[in-house]
């Protein structure tokens with residue numbers, strides 16, 4: 001069991017022979033990031049505000065920006081003959097950059113480029129940096145049992161959130177759901193602290209919400225962060241519930257739009273705060289680790305599954321990923337639940353009923369409890 005758990009937390013190893021297709025676009029040669037990631041264990045993130053991407057592997061990284069013919073590899077600026085392109089959501093890396101990245105990230109491989117492929121053959125054993133090994137399993141997440149739960153009712157005060165017909169305001173529904181989740185959890189879990197970021201109609205900045213959560217972390221104590229929202233769409237036909245975890249690569253356009261809508265609240269925050277979301281160093285510092293992201297996706301799966309078990313009135317839209325500012329700073333497994341659409345006539349009426357709210361809340365609570373049980377059990381075994 002321990003082995004299986006550890007396995008899911010670790011990045012898989014690359015095969016000794018890698019082959020990546022070269023693409024031609026407007027007469028120039030590129031490697032698409034998609035092909036690169038499909039054929040290697042490289043990981044990446046993308047910041048839609050900065051329009052800047054990061055590809056990483058162990059301690060090595062490259063930061064690029066579509067439209068620029070410079071990139072930064074492990075802190076060193078490199079120049080290319082032509083720029084990185086972003087075409088229909090697909091990132092195209094100039095061949096020069098790709099070769100540079102691969103030769104630095106895979107020093108044990110011999111790389112040869114012959115259109116239409118880059119071929120890589122492993123010629124010697126990789127020397128693993130002991131620092132890199134330590135980074136894969138950060139202490140505070142893998143060693144510490146979950147002892148607190150942060151329930152974050154989205155929006156509040158001057159920020160109503162999404163608004164549905166008849167002046168239905170998201171912030172009101174969120175708080176009701178959050179309170180129900182809290183009492184469900186209180187019944188099921190003894191000895192676990194349950195903290196609400198707000199328990200009244202007040203405005204709280206996004207960064208403050210994760211600050212409240214992170215403040216609870218200490219040696220031996222981990223937590224989870226669950227933000228509760230309801231969604232809105234320009235299409236009145238869209239309905240259903242979904243659970244998100246943080247990623248700079250959104251699942252699809254809809255997921256990106258949902259995050260953009262939720263992130264919109266920053267216009268109500270003070271200017272200094274607002275600047276932080278755009279500050280490159282700040283975002284870099286908050287870059288989520290692969291492990292927290294994997295744990296967050298497990299928490300999201302658990303919550304979504306348990307909501308789906310209880311709710312039959314509307315469909316499960318599944319687990320998705322997107323760049324929600326409210327999740328950015330959390331140093332623990334964290335998710336954002338979109339319980340339904342206030343722009344859908346039938347779903348709006350259900351979201352206002354306390355019997356339906358209770359069902360959603362019970363699903364969220366069961367999902368959290370199930371995740372914590374599994375997580376804490378594995379930690380006891382590990383020790």
Ligand SMILES: [Zn+2]
Nearest residue numbers: 154161229230
């Ligand atoms: Zn919201």
